[in-house]
Amino acid sequence: MGIEEFGGGQAAQADVLVVTTNDVPGYQVTQVIGEVFGLTVRSRHLGSQIGAGLKSMIGGELKGLTKTLVETRNQAMERLVEQARARGANAVLMMRFDVTEAADVGTEVCAYGTAAVISKV
Incomplete structure (x- = not known):
């Protein structure tokens, strides 16, 4: 398994910039659109659960499980970007992930942040 299977993030030329910071150096926020999020819930695969149990010993x-979590986070990010784009944003500021158990049958991953329009200073 290569690095591409265990990593994430955006392409260098993304049309909606996603950052974990409050601002982007060299840019100004011209409009705050509001909160956006991307959500996905993945059920646990019995085979991977058994394998994980054995491996944990x-x-x-x-x-x-690492690969599944990376895929899940990337899907949540894609949905976040789709929401921001649909609302007219070209950036998402203060992006965060939240991961929780979903009714003991899966894992919920939510990517959220503030959609905004930014422009070069």
């Missing part, structure tokens, strides 16, 4: 990274 001997230690080491749970690569199957």
Whole structure:
């Protein structure tokens, strides 16, 4: 498994910039649109749960679960960007992830932030 299977983030030329900061150096916020989020819930796969249980006895990274979580976070990010774009934003500021258990059957991942329009200073 290569780095592309365990990483995430945006392409360098994304039309909606997503940052974890309050502002973007060299840009000014010209309009705050409001909160946007992308949400996904993934159920647990029985095979990966059994494998994770066995692996946890001997230690080491749970690569199957890591890959699933990366895919889930990336899907939440894609949905966040779609929401921002649909509302006319070209940036999402203060992006965060929230991960919670969903009724003991899966994992909920939410990417959220503030949609805004930014322009170069």
